Amino acid sequence: MENSRIKNIKHEILSDNWYTLNKYTFEYQKFDGSWEVQKRESYDCGDGAAVLLYNTQKGTVVLTRQFRMPTYVNDNTDGMMVEVCAGVLDGLTPKECILKEILEETGYQLTEVEQVLVTYMCPGSVTQKLYLFIGEYQDAMKVDAGGGADDETENIEVLEMRFEKALQMMATGEIRDAKTVMLLQYAQINKLIGFNS
Ligand SMILES: Nc1nc2c(ncn2[C@@H]2O[C@H](COP(=O)(O)OP(=O)(O)O[C@H]3O[C@H](CO)[C@@H](O)[C@H](O)[C@@H]3O)[C@@H](O)[C@H]2O)c(=O)[nH]1
Numbered sequence: 001m002e003n004s005r006i007k008n009i010k011h012e013i014l015s016d017n018w019y020t021l022n023k024y025t026f027e028y029q030k031f032d033g034s035w036e037v038q039k040r041e042s043y044d045c046g047d048g049a050a051v052l053l054y055n056t057q058k059g060t061v062v063l064t065r066q067f068r069m070p071t072y073v074n075d076n077t078d079g080m081m082v083e084v085c086a087g088v089l090d091g092l093t094p095k096e097c098i099l100k101e102i103l104e105e106t107g108y109q110l111t112e113v114e115q116v117l118v119t120y121m122c123p124g125s126v127t128q129k130l131y132l133f134i135g136e137y138q139d140a141m142k143v144d145a146g147g148g149a150d151d152e153t154e155n156i157e158v159l160e161m162r163f164e165k166a167l168q169m170m171a172t173g174e175i176r177d178a179k180t181v182m183l184l185q186y187a188q189i190n191k192l193i194g195f196n197s
Pocket residue numbers: 018019045047048049050086087088089101130152153154179
């Protein structure tokens with residue numbers, strides 16, 4: 001942490017239940033040189049990793065569908081979200097984490113993935129840094145049904161669909177999860193998956 005415009009940082013924990021809600025009170029030096037006190041709440045739900053699974057021969061991607069409470073209480077009628085496979089690091093490296101999540105959530109066993117982007121998803125209020133990967137899957141790599149870890153209440157549906165269909169769902173707003181939009185657009189810009197229909 002290095003910024004000479006910040007001093008006297010005080011930290012309180014407002015809630016420490018599943019994840020941690022912190023409150024920081026600090027002094028910030030304005031452009032005119034004067035100092036002002038600022039207060040910022042900051043939700044720490046850990047860093048995470050996400051992956052776009054794609055198959056160039058079939059022209060398909062693998063996505064997940066699950067209930068997301070925070071979206072349900074904010075305009076998402078049934079609360080269901082179509083997303084790339086993702087999870088929180090929980091002490092693992094981003095690559096170790098995403099390989100584990102791919103197996104747990106989708107049932108595919110990959111050994112190689114490529115990190116393509118690192119993003120702060122909501123920098124004004126959430127600490128989370130998200131490592132974004134792409135990974136090529138083959139049918140032979142499917143070793144399990146997926147659906148989420150047994151000890152977690154995830155109830156994840158695995159969706160394999162044509163890449164064009166995923167792009168269409170993004171255009172209609174059926175896909176509106178930020179990490180998923182970023183990775184689908186990454187694949188589109190970099191022509192990872194050809195249209196051979
Ligand atoms: N009991 C309980 N369980 C929780 C709570 N919050 C999350 N969980 C559980 O914690 C697990 C987290 O699953 P992961 O696969 O590791 O994470 P995720 O929820 O898919 O994704 C998170 O990370 C992504 C990438 O880092 C994010 O994109 C996403 O928004 C979310 O923060 C899930 O079983 C979820 O149900 C809670 O408040 N209480």
